[in-house]
Amino acid sequence: MTRINNPMEIxxxxxxxxxxxxxxxxxxxxxxxxxxNKKNLDRCPHLxxxxxxxxxxxxxxxxTIDEDMREAVEYLxxxxxxxxxxxxxxxxxxxxxxxxxxxxxxxKDFSVIEDGTLSSDIHVNPxxxxxxxxxxxxxxxxxxxxxxxxxxxxxxxxxxxxxYHQRCEKPLKKIADTxxxxxxxxxxxxxxxxxxxxxxxDKAVILYPLPLVPIIVSYLEPEEGLASSLHLFxxxxxxxxxxxxxxxxxxxxxVIMFDKLAQRHGIPSAHAAG
Ligand code: SF4
Numbered sequence: 001m002t003r004i005n006n007p008m009e010i011x012x013x014x015x016x017x018x019x020x021x022x023x024x025x026x027x028x029x030x031x032x033x034x035x036x037n038k039k040n041l042d043r044c045p046h047l048x049x050x051x052x053x054x055x056x057x058x059x060x061x062x063x064t065i066d067e068d069m070r071e072a073v074e075y076l077x078x079x080x081x082x083x084x085x086x087x088x089x090x091x092x093x094x095x096x097x098x099x100x101x102x103x104x105x106x107x108k109d110f111s112v113i114e115d116g117t118l119s120s121d122i123h124v125n126p127x128x129x130x131x132x133x134x135x136x137x138x139x140x141x142x143x144x145x146x147x148x149x150x151x152x153x154x155x156x157x158x159x160x161x162x163x164y165h166q167r168c169e170k171p172l173k174k175i176a177d178t179x180x181x182x183x184x185x186x187x188x189x190x191x192x193x194x195x196x197x198x199x200x201x202d203k204a205v206i207l208y209p210l211p212l213v214p215i216i217v218s219y220l221e222p223e224e225g226l227a228s229s230l231h232l233f234x235x236x237x238x239x240x241x242x243x244x245x246x247x248x249x250x251x252x253x254x255v256i257m258f259d260k261l262a263q264r265h266g267i268p269s270a271h272a273a274g
Contacts, residue, residue, distance in 0.1 A: 004055070007035040013055060015046045069126035069249075076133035077116035083137060085114060091141035092241075093211030101136060106209055106254075107191025112136055127253030131246040135210050142240040148198040148216060148233035151251075156244050167252040171259060171270035173230035176203075176219050178270070179262035186217065189261075198233050209250050212241040 004010060011031035022043045024030040033039040042052055089096035094103035100113040108121040110132055118124050118132075151157045151164050176182050186192035186205045197204030201218040208214050216233040238247060259270050 004035065007031040010034050010041070010055070013041075013047065013051050014044060017046070019046070021045055066126070069130060073126050073129045073133070076130065076137065077118070079137055080112060080116035080133070081114065085112065085136075088136050092136055092139050093141075094136070103132070103136075103211055104191075104208060105132065106207060125253070127249055127256065131242060131250035131253070132210065134246040135213070135242050138243065139212060139241045141212065142237040144212065144214065145236045147236040149236050150231065150233060151247075154234065154239050154244060154247075156239075160244065160248060164248055164251070168248070168255050169230060169232055172217070172232070172255050173219075173228060174270035175255075175258050175262050175267070176230055177222070177228055179258075179265065179267045181265070182258060182262065183217075183219070185258075185261060192217075199231065207254070209254055210242065213238055213247070213250070215251065215254075 007028070008031070011028055014027040014031060016027045018026045022030045022039070022045075024033060024039075027044075030039065030044060034041050041047065041055055085101040086096045088094070089101045089103075092101075092103060094101045096102075100111045102109050102111045104110070105120065105122060105128065110118070110120040110122070110124075110128075112118060112133070118129055120128075122128070151168075152161050157164070183192075183203045183205055186207060187194070190207055192205040192207045195204050195206045195216060197216055197218040199218055200220065202221045204216055204218045206214050206216050212235075214235055218231045218233060220229045222228040232251065234247070242250070256271075263269055
């Protein structure tokens, strides 16, 4: 199956004469129609047998993010039956009862069963399942250092910072600005604990989305013309216990969860434009 990522890739295969023999006004319109599965490539009569053979059959479209995530979950779940869950539990700060590994995710039980099935007190979505499975499979089990660093200070963090800021810190600050009960919910619902925090803050809470992956949420309220600020801090060992992509996924998923909680209290989504 040939993978086509966008209509331009189809357009490049066409003669680009805009002859209209395919009943489209232009080759580009035809390329878009093919990409949307409205027309088959062989409706253009001017393509070589070679091109039709390579691209004329079933074309694989790019996955959506959700599809990618679901595929990643299935891929990781398939690795569980070959994994020593007893060893994984000892390494990751989890429990093992002979059949399943259970760890705490934001204070709630999350179990990985020996056949790869997942069960939890909280809603299992791919944004959570992928980091949990990567953590169980690949965490090095490094003890926490107690030294706190930002995402940007992590190896590879600078390159991913823009996306991380857009999907994590920026919307979380918006939620903190508009939903006054956010920090109380972190304490009451998500097993958070108040801490001093590594920088000056009006509110700082430590959360444990995974046992060896604590996150400090540090928030400075707005005052006298100064905007609020919100920063997330990670233990210096974090990238040995969870890969950077999973850390991003986990943090972004956590923010989505807080956003949904705020929306249930009538607050507009922090991910909405503007
Ligand atoms: S028949 Fe082929 S060459 Fe002609 S307009 Fe359609 S796509 Fe372009």
